Amino acid sequence: MSDELAPEGIDTTRPSAARIYDYFLGGTDNFACDRQAAERIIALGEEEGFDVRRIIAANRAFLGRVVRELAEAGVRQFLDLGAGLPTGENVHQIVRGVAPESKVVYVDNDPIVLVHARALLAGDERAIVVEGDLREPHRILGDPAIRAQLDFSRPVAILVLALFHFFADDEEVAGMIAPLREALPSGGYLAISHGYSPHAPQDKMEESRTIYRKTSAGDIVHRRPEVIAGFMRGFELLEPGIVPVEMWRPRAGEDAGDPDHSGYLGVVGRLP
Numbered sequence: 001m002s003d004e005l006a007p008e009g010i011d012t013t014r015p016s017a018a019r020i021y022d023y024f025l026g027g028t029d030n031f032a033c034d035r036q037a038a039e040r041i042i043a044l045g046e047e048e049g050f051d052v053r054r055i056i057a058a059n060r061a062f063l064g065r066v067v068r069e070l071a072e073a074g075v076r077q078f079l080d081l082g083a084g085l086p087t088g089e090n091v092h093q094i095v096r097g098v099a100p101e102s103k104v105v106y107v108d109n110d111p112i113v114l115v116h117a118r119a120l121l122a123g124d125e126r127a128i129v130v131e132g133d134l135r136e137p138h139r140i141l142g143d144p145a146i147r148a149q150l151d152f153s154r155p156v157a158i159l160v161l162a163l164f165h166f167f168a169d170d171e172e173v174a175g176m177i178a179p180l181r182e183a184l185p186s187g188g189y190l191a192i193s194h195g196y197s198p199h200a201p202q203d204k205m206e207e208s209r210t211i212y213r214k215t216s217a218g219d220i221v222h223r224r225p226e227v228i229a230g231f232m233r234g235f236e237l238l239e240p241g242i243v244p245v246e247m248w249r250p251r252a253g254e255d256a257g258d259p260d261h262s263g264y265l266g267v268v269g270r271l272p
Helices: 017-024 032-047 052-072 091-096 111-121 137-141 144-149 170-183 202-213 225-231
Strands: 077-081 103-108 127-131 157-161 189-195 264-270
Touching (some): 032 052, 032 202, 052 091, 111 127, 137 170, 189 225, 225 264
Parallel strands (some): 077 103, 077 157, 103 127
Antiparallel strands (some): 189 264
């Protein structure tokens, strides 16, 4: 996207985590500043044998498998927090291949995400997009549009993919998850993916953080499985538990990946 085509009020000089992610996936809804930041991150990965684009694609494939698995298990309501820019297979498109009656709510705080998502969903009563910030989970959960779309007395799947690693404080993340857990009924689900590069040198991690500190996200941290397990307290973890996203229930023909070069951990928990 040309900087000249940016919607009014968009700062095209500051990279956006959502637009960087879009660039990694081969999208075009990004500006020069996003592409420059993304290429720096790609180069850092290449120096250590990580294919950043493959890692991002694996995270997106994890989303697809989670949505299909939960839809096949009978879930008909999905709340996608920090949904990001629309891609080829969005949650509402995936789930309708299993259960066309399903309802989906996308939540994001990036203005360009909201513009594109609203255009994509125009006239679709079963899928809506709502502006919201995960730093204010109670406001999201109490949003009248979300409450009108989703019935929290019945199972809901809350999806928070590639988002919590933008918050460096463990207690802040736990504080965002607690209201989500409290809002879910028995039989509800929480799915998380989170940045994880156990073999990346510290200096490369710091360079990556320096790049993200200049974006709208403000930071990026990687967490170990035991920390993520603490976030999922109160949930029954679906097999195989907390694993590299490539290893979470891969389907026939999918690349199981290399755990040492996966960039994300994935987990799905069910509330008893």
